[in-house]
Amino acid sequence: AQSVTQLGSHVSVSEGALVLLRCNYSSSVPPYLFWYVQYPNQGLQLLLKYTTGATLVKGINGFEAEFKKSETSFHLTKPSAHMSDAAEYFCAVTGTGNQFYFGTGTSLTVIP
Protein backbone atom coordinates (compact mmCIF):
# COMPACT_ATOMS: atom_id res chain seq x y z
CA ALA A 1 0.00 0.00 0.00
CA GLN A 2 1.09 3.54 -0.66
CA SER A 3 0.34 6.75 1.19
CA VAL A 4 1.65 10.26 1.53
CA THR A 5 1.66 12.65 4.46
CA GLN A 6 2.15 16.36 3.97
CA LEU A 7 2.97 18.19 7.16
CA GLY A 8 1.47 21.63 7.32
CA SER A 9 -1.71 22.35 5.41
CA HIS A 10 -0.76 26.02 5.20
CA VAL A 11 2.67 27.56 4.79
CA SER A 12 3.40 31.27 4.59
CA VAL A 13 6.71 32.71 3.51
CA SER A 14 7.93 36.15 2.64
CA GLU A 15 8.81 36.95 -0.93
CA GLY A 16 12.45 36.02 -1.46
CA ALA A 17 12.54 33.59 1.46
CA LEU A 18 13.18 29.87 1.35
CA VAL A 19 10.22 27.63 0.58
CA LEU A 20 10.11 24.23 2.29
CA LEU A 21 7.12 21.96 1.86
CA ARG A 22 7.30 18.63 3.63
CA CYS A 23 6.27 15.25 2.32
CA ASN A 24 6.72 11.81 3.86
CA TYR A 25 5.65 8.66 2.11
CA SER A 26 4.90 5.06 2.84
CA SER A 27 5.32 2.45 0.18
CA SER A 28 5.64 -1.30 0.11
CA VAL A 29 7.54 -1.11 -3.17
CA PRO A 30 10.25 1.26 -4.41
CA PRO A 31 8.36 4.51 -4.73
CA TYR A 32 7.96 6.88 -7.56
CA LEU A 33 7.38 10.32 -6.06
CA PHE A 34 5.92 13.47 -7.53
CA TRP A 35 5.16 17.06 -6.67
CA TYR A 36 2.29 18.81 -8.40
CA VAL A 37 1.06 22.38 -8.22
CA GLN A 38 -2.55 23.40 -8.58
CA TYR A 39 -3.81 26.90 -9.18
CA PRO A 40 -7.44 27.74 -8.34
CA ASN A 41 -9.98 25.88 -10.46
CA GLN A 42 -7.29 24.29 -12.56
CA GLY A 43 -5.86 20.84 -12.98
CA LEU A 44 -2.50 19.64 -11.81
CA GLN A 45 0.84 20.69 -13.20
CA LEU A 46 3.84 18.47 -12.66
CA LEU A 47 6.68 20.24 -10.86
CA LEU A 48 9.12 17.37 -10.62
CA LYS A 49 9.38 13.67 -10.09
CA TYR A 50 11.71 11.05 -8.70
CA THR A 51 11.86 7.63 -10.26
CA THR A 52 15.37 6.22 -10.04
CA GLY A 53 18.89 7.56 -10.08
CA ALA A 54 19.92 10.90 -8.65
CA THR A 55 18.11 11.59 -5.42
CA LEU A 56 18.11 15.35 -5.86
CA VAL A 57 15.72 16.23 -8.61
CA LYS A 58 15.20 19.62 -10.15
CA GLY A 59 11.91 20.76 -11.54
CA ILE A 60 10.30 23.72 -13.13
CA ASN A 61 10.12 27.23 -11.70
CA GLY A 62 13.24 26.74 -9.59
CA PHE A 63 11.84 23.98 -7.39
CA GLU A 64 13.77 20.92 -6.34
CA ALA A 65 13.23 17.96 -4.07
CA GLU A 66 15.44 15.37 -2.50
CA PHE A 67 14.49 11.73 -2.08
CA LYS A 68 15.73 10.43 1.26
CA LYS A 69 14.99 6.76 1.61
CA SER A 70 16.22 6.54 5.20
CA GLU A 71 13.78 9.26 6.20
CA THR A 72 11.03 8.23 3.74
CA SER A 73 10.85 11.86 2.74
CA PHE A 74 10.60 13.89 -0.43
CA HIS A 75 10.54 17.51 0.68
CA LEU A 76 10.09 20.30 -1.86
CA THR A 77 12.25 23.41 -1.70
CA LYS A 78 12.85 26.64 -3.53
CA PRO A 79 15.58 29.04 -2.48
CA SER A 80 13.63 32.24 -3.09
CA ALA A 81 9.86 32.49 -3.12
CA HIS A 82 8.06 34.49 -5.76
CA MET A 83 4.56 35.85 -5.60
CA SER A 84 3.56 33.59 -8.47
CA ASP A 85 4.43 30.54 -6.36
CA ALA A 86 1.29 31.00 -4.28
CA ALA A 87 -0.77 27.89 -4.97
CA GLU A 88 -1.72 24.48 -3.64
CA TYR A 89 1.02 21.85 -3.72
CA PHE A 90 0.46 18.14 -3.69
CA CYS A 91 2.93 15.37 -3.07
CA ALA A 92 2.04 12.02 -4.61
CA VAL A 93 3.30 8.47 -4.76
CA THR A 94 2.42 5.89 -7.33
CA GLY A 95 0.86 2.63 -6.41
CA THR A 96 0.69 -0.48 -8.51
CA GLY A 97 -0.84 0.19 -11.88
CA ASN A 98 0.21 3.84 -12.05
CA GLN A 99 -2.60 5.23 -9.93
CA PHE A 100 -1.47 8.14 -7.80
CA TYR A 101 -2.04 8.58 -4.10
CA PHE A 102 -1.97 12.19 -3.05
CA GLY A 103 -1.20 13.95 0.15
CA THR A 104 -3.72 16.35 1.60
CA GLY A 105 -1.98 19.29 0.03
CA THR A 106 -0.17 22.36 1.30
CA SER A 107 -1.42 25.83 0.54
CA LEU A 108 1.50 28.19 0.01
CA THR A 109 1.03 31.88 0.66
CA VAL A 110 3.74 34.33 -0.34
CA ILE A 111 3.79 37.58 1.59
CA PRO A 112 5.04 40.63 -0.27
Added chain:
Amino acid sequence: GAVVSQHPSWVICKSGTSVKIECRSLDFQATTMFWYRQFPKQSLMLMATSNEGSKATYEQGVEKDKFLINHASLTLSTLTVTSAHPEDSSFYICSASKGGLTTEAFFGQGTRLTVV
Protein backbone atom coordinates in the same frame (compact mmCIF):
# COMPACT_ATOMS: atom_id res chain seq x y z
CA GLY B 1 4.40 16.55 -23.79
CA ALA B 2 1.27 14.50 -23.51
CA VAL B 3 -2.03 16.35 -23.36
CA VAL B 4 -5.18 15.26 -21.62
CA SER B 5 -8.35 17.21 -22.19
CA GLN B 6 -11.49 17.15 -20.09
CA HIS B 7 -14.87 18.35 -21.20
CA PRO B 8 -16.77 20.22 -19.97
CA SER B 9 -14.72 22.44 -17.68
CA TRP B 10 -17.82 23.61 -15.85
CA VAL B 11 -21.24 22.06 -15.63
CA ILE B 12 -24.35 22.83 -13.64
CA CYS B 13 -27.16 20.29 -13.54
CA LYS B 14 -30.39 19.77 -11.69
CA SER B 15 -30.80 17.21 -8.97
CA GLY B 16 -31.86 13.87 -10.35
CA THR B 17 -30.32 14.32 -13.75
CA SER B 18 -27.19 12.68 -15.10
CA VAL B 19 -24.10 14.35 -16.40
CA LYS B 20 -21.28 12.96 -18.49
CA ILE B 21 -17.67 14.09 -18.28
CA GLU B 22 -15.22 13.20 -21.00
CA CYS B 23 -11.50 12.65 -20.68
CA ARG B 24 -9.44 12.47 -23.84
CA SER B 25 -5.78 11.82 -24.42
CA LEU B 26 -5.02 14.02 -27.41
CA ASP B 27 -1.64 12.87 -28.57
CA PHE B 28 -1.10 9.44 -27.10
CA GLN B 29 -2.95 6.22 -26.45
CA ALA B 30 -3.93 5.78 -22.85
CA THR B 31 -4.27 2.20 -21.82
CA THR B 32 -5.25 3.31 -18.34
CA MET B 33 -7.20 6.30 -17.13
CA PHE B 34 -7.94 7.37 -13.60
CA TRP B 35 -10.74 9.42 -12.15
CA TYR B 36 -10.29 11.57 -9.08
CA ARG B 37 -12.59 13.69 -7.01
CA GLN B 38 -11.52 16.76 -5.12
CA PHE B 39 -13.58 18.51 -2.50
CA PRO B 40 -12.87 22.16 -1.71
CA LYS B 41 -9.62 22.66 0.14
CA GLN B 42 -8.96 18.93 0.10
CA SER B 43 -6.76 16.53 -1.76
CA LEU B 44 -7.57 14.41 -4.75
CA MET B 45 -9.19 11.11 -3.94
CA LEU B 46 -8.90 8.29 -6.43
CA MET B 47 -12.34 7.10 -7.43
CA ALA B 48 -11.62 4.45 -10.03
CA THR B 49 -9.13 3.04 -12.48
CA SER B 50 -10.30 2.50 -16.00
CA ASN B 51 -8.65 0.16 -18.47
CA GLU B 52 -9.55 0.22 -22.12
CA GLY B 53 -11.98 -2.52 -23.02
CA SER B 54 -12.58 -3.77 -19.50
CA LYS B 55 -14.62 -2.84 -16.48
CA ALA B 56 -13.37 -0.09 -14.23
CA THR B 57 -11.96 -0.88 -10.83
CA TYR B 58 -13.54 1.26 -8.14
CA GLU B 59 -11.96 2.33 -4.90
CA GLN B 60 -13.61 1.31 -1.68
CA GLY B 61 -16.61 3.45 -0.87
CA VAL B 62 -17.22 4.65 -4.42
CA GLU B 63 -20.63 3.66 -5.78
CA LYS B 64 -20.07 2.07 -9.16
CA ASP B 65 -23.74 2.34 -10.08
CA LYS B 66 -23.69 6.05 -9.43
CA PHE B 67 -20.39 6.85 -11.09
CA LEU B 68 -20.41 5.00 -14.38
CA ILE B 69 -17.09 4.79 -16.11
CA ASN B 70 -16.59 3.76 -19.70
CA HIS B 71 -13.24 3.44 -21.45
CA ALA B 72 -14.34 2.51 -24.91
CA SER B 73 -11.20 3.51 -26.77
CA LEU B 74 -7.55 4.16 -26.12
CA THR B 75 -8.12 7.90 -26.18
CA LEU B 76 -11.44 8.36 -24.41
CA SER B 77 -12.85 7.61 -21.00
CA THR B 78 -16.13 8.96 -19.70
CA LEU B 79 -17.47 9.42 -16.20
CA THR B 80 -21.25 9.66 -15.88
CA VAL B 81 -22.67 10.87 -12.60
CA THR B 82 -26.13 9.37 -12.49
CA SER B 83 -29.07 10.83 -10.59
CA ALA B 84 -26.89 13.62 -9.36
CA HIS B 85 -27.45 15.20 -5.95
CA PRO B 86 -26.01 18.36 -4.45
CA GLU B 87 -23.51 16.31 -2.45
CA ASP B 88 -22.02 15.15 -5.75
CA SER B 89 -20.92 18.70 -6.44
CA SER B 90 -17.18 18.57 -6.66
CA PHE B 91 -14.15 18.98 -8.87
CA TYR B 92 -13.50 15.89 -10.95
CA ILE B 93 -10.10 15.29 -12.51
CA CYS B 94 -8.98 12.55 -14.83
CA SER B 95 -5.52 11.35 -15.62
CA ALA B 96 -4.18 9.13 -18.33
CA SER B 97 -1.24 6.80 -18.44
CA LYS B 98 0.57 5.40 -21.41
CA GLY B 99 0.88 2.16 -19.54
CA GLY B 100 3.76 -0.21 -19.45
CA LEU B 101 6.70 0.99 -17.41
CA THR B 102 5.78 4.63 -17.67
CA THR B 103 5.99 6.44 -14.39
CA GLU B 104 3.96 9.49 -15.21
CA ALA B 105 0.29 10.13 -15.56
CA PHE B 106 -0.99 13.21 -17.32
CA PHE B 107 -3.84 15.16 -15.82
CA GLY B 108 -6.79 16.88 -17.37
CA GLN B 109 -7.73 20.39 -16.35
CA GLY B 110 -10.64 19.18 -14.27
CA THR B 111 -14.41 19.56 -14.38
CA ARG B 112 -16.31 21.62 -11.84
CA LEU B 113 -19.71 19.99 -11.27
CA THR B 114 -22.42 21.87 -9.42
CA VAL B 115 -25.70 20.13 -8.74
CA VAL B 116 -28.58 22.43 -7.87
